[in-house]
Amino acid sequence: MKFPQPQSLLEISELINSEFIGDQYFEIQGINEIHVVEEGDIVFVDHPKYYDKALESKASVILINKKVDCPEGKALLISEDPFSDFNKITRHFSPFTAADAQISKTASIGHNTVIQPNVFIGNNVKIGNNCIIHSNVSIYDGVEVGNKVQIHAGTVLGADAFYYKNRPSHHDKLLSGGSVKIEDDVEIGALCTIDKGVSGITLIGKGTKIDNQVQIGHDTTIGKKCLIASQTGLAGCVVVEDEVTIWGQVGVASGLTIGTKAIILAQSGISKNLKPNATYFGTPAEDVKTKYRELAYIRRIPEIIKKIKNL
Numbered sequence: 001m002k003f004p005q006p007q008s009l010l011e012i013s014e015l016i017n018s019e020f021i022g023d024q025y026f027e028i029q030g031i032n033e034i035h036v037v038e039e040g041d042i043v044f045v046d047h048p049k050y051y052d053k054a055l056e057s058k059a060s061v062i063l064i065n066k067k068v069d070c071p072e073g074k075a076l077l078i079s080e081d082p083f084s085d086f087n088k089i090t091r092h093f094s095p096f097t098a099a100d101a102q103i104s105k106t107a108s109i110g111h112n113t114v115i116q117p118n119v120f121i122g123n124n125v126k127i128g129n130n131c132i133i134h135s136n137v138s139i140y141d142g143v144e145v146g147n148k149v150q151i152h153a154g155t156v157l158g159a160d161a162f163y164y165k166n167r168p169s170h171h172d173k174l175l176s177g178g179s180v181k182i183e184d185d186v187e188i189g190a191l192c193t194i195d196k197g198v199s200g201i202t203l204i205g206k207g208t209k210i211d212n213q214v215q216i217g218h219d220t221t222i223g224k225k226c227l228i229a230s231q232t233g234l235a236g237c238v239v240v241e242d243e244v245t246i247w248g249q250v251g252v253a254s255g256l257t258i259g260t261k262a263i264i265l266a267q268s269g270i271s272k273n274l275k276p277n278a279t280y281f282g283t284p285a286e287d288v289k290t291k292y293r294e295l296a297y298i299r300r301i302p303e304i305i306k307k308i309k310n311l
Contacts, residue, residue: 001177001199002030003093009061009075012042015092016085021067022075028061031089031177035237035255036200036219042089044082083165087175090199094177097123097141110147122158128184140196146184152212154191157182161198161218161236174198176218183207189214189230198236205242217254229266241276 010024029040034050037043037059044063045054054062055071063077063085070076079085103109103121110129115121120138127133128147137151140158151157158180164171178197182188182204189212194202197219204210205224215233216222222234223242232246235254240246244258247266252258259276269283282291 001032001090001094001197003028009077012061012089013077016077016079016088018063018085019078020076021070021078022061026061026075030199031086031093032059032199033197033219033237034059036197042077042086044079044086046082083172083174090175090177094175099123104141116153134190140180142179143182143196144179145182146186146206148185149182150187152188152190152192155188156193157188158196159193161195163198163218163236178202178219180204183224186210192216195236211248223260 007028008024009020009022009026009028012028013020028042032038032041032043034043034054034057037057039058039060041059042061042063043054043057043059045051046065051068061075061077063079063082065079065082067078099122104123104125106123107121107125109115109127110131112129113127113131115133116135118135119133122139122141124142125139127145128149130147131145131149133151134153136154138156143158160176163174165174176196176198178200180194180196180202183206185207186204188210191212192210192214194216195218196202200219202216202219203221205222205226207224208222208226210228211230213231214228217234217236217238219236220234220238222240223244225243226240227245229246229248231249234252237255238252239257241258241260243261245263247264249267250264250270252270256270257273259274261277262274263279264270264285265279265281265288268281268285271284274280279288280286281288
């Protein structure tokens with residue numbers, strides 16, 4: 001999430017009431033989660049296990065709960081609770097604004113685009129030309145939809161990320177300040193949910209086709225010309241490269257990459273990165289030939305046990 005204009009280290013420290021290490025005029029462009037952080041961004045870290053990852057990331061400023069040596073060219077914000085202070089920054093620069101109409105006056109809708117009854121379109125949404133948005137679709141603030149996109153009934157674009165910190169008394173929600181971008185010639189089925197990024201963009205690439213009842217988590221990137229079948233669930237920060245085919249009821253864990261032109265057969269569970277140009281099946285998913293051999297051996301277990309007993 002980029003700020004409307006650059007902020008200084010001093011300005012951000014005053015906003016969250018924190019100590020800082022670095023030049024008070026150090027320029028900050030925005031905030032981002034560790035998976036998508038860029039130079040000029042703030043990233044937060046609140047566990048020693050991840051200190052090095054944050055300090056060595058592309059982030060220019062690290063919001064951290066311990067004084068550590070500041071890497072050259074970077075700055076630190078010292079906070080008792082980086083998670084909560086990250087939320088303060090998000091809330092300040094990306095506050096929730098209640099809608100005052102079913103289709104916001106600040107939304108931009110292109111030529112020859114059809115909006116069916118009972119569609120909600122939020123603030124600052126951009127929809128391109130020659131689209132069809134079917135009934136009961138909800139498009140949250142800031143979502144961008146390209147040209148020749150079709151979105152079927154009941155789909156939600158831009159819901160909050162499912163991202164929580166376990167506190168002793170409750171689950172504390174990390175606020176979502178990112179968005180969703182749908183590129184040209186995409187079709188999204190009925191009753192799908194595509195969550196906005198925590199601080200970046202959830203992206204659906206050009207020409208991708210998504211079946212009904214698909215869940216796509218925050219900050220996930222879907223490449224071009226992908227096919228994703230019904231009841232598939234992709235967790236946050238997944239990268240699906242171009243021309244991948246995912247059949248029904250596949251589950252993909254967070255932060256994984258699925259290589260170009262990979263094929264994942266139905267009811268598979270993905271727990272590791274998958275190489276391109278291969279077909280996978282099973283839970284945990286393996287190369288389909290390997291998995292089929294395993295299943296053949298498993299079916300022979302009763303026969304093998306019987307032979308052993310008869311020895």
